[in-house]
Amino acid sequence: MSREIRCEPLTAASFAPFGDVLEAAGVPDRIINQGLCGRFHDLAALDFSDGRAGISVFLAEPRTLPLTLEMVERHPEGSQAFLPMTQHPFLVIAALDDGGVPGTPRAFLTEPGQGVNVHRGTWHGVLTPLHAPGLFAVVDRIGNGANLEEHWFETPWIVSER
Numbered sequence: 169m170s171r172e173i174r175c176e177p178l179t180a181a182s183f184a185p186f187g188d189v190l191e192a193a194g195v196p197d198r199i200i201n202q203g204l205c206g207r208f209h210d211l212a213a214l215d216f217s218d219g220r221a222g223i224s225v226f227l228a229e230p231r232t233l234p235l236t237l238e239m240v241e242r243h244p245e246g247s248q249a250f251l252p253m254t255q256h257p258f259l260v261i262a263a264l265d266d267g268g269v270p271g272t273p274r275a276f277l278t279e280p281g282q283g284v285n286v287h288r289g290t291w292h293g294v295l296t297p298l299h300a301p302g303l304f305a306v307v308d309r310i311g312n313g314a315n316l317e318e319h320w321f322e323t324p325w326i327v328s329e330r
């Protein structure tokens with residue numbers, strides 16, 4: 169038996185329970201560089217305990233929909249931001265906590281150019297590109313000690329397009 173999740177569009181409102189949407193949307197907060205650049209300022213709640221923010225580059229294999237979702241994870245000590253370095257949309261999975269285990273996951277399809285910052289301790293699927301190259305800058309915690317908790321579903325979820 170499998171359980172199905174349908175993808176929904178990623179918006180700041182829809183993703184608010186899980187994190188921040190990073191995008192150049194609407195009017196820039198600041199116009200800089202002699203008027204040649206719009207700055208969309210301070211979009212992410214970066215949150216790290218006993219460590220520091222680091223920037224890494226991920227090159228991930230693209231997946232295809234429908235996707236069998238077997239596991240979600242969370243980082244108790246830090247937030248994690250995924251910024252695509254291409255214009256390809258990607259899949260973002262997130263779930264609220266329900267007594268220490270994830271509730272029903274939600275699946276979001278990004279628009280080209282959108283990134284996300286998953287809040288500290290929020291259940292999420294691992295980085296899931298849908299097109300090659302799956303090239304991302306990732307801002308997350310660099311520090312000592314454990315910062316990963318995985319939850320493997322007894323029954324996988326099937327993630328389908330809208």
Ligand SMILES: NC(=O)N[C@@H](O)C(=O)O
Nearest residue numbers: 241248292293294295296
């Ligand atoms: N493990 C790692 O660096 N990445 C995962 O946390 C992920 O969410 O992709």
Ligand code: NI
Nearest residue numbers: 241243248294
């Ligand atoms: Ni993660």
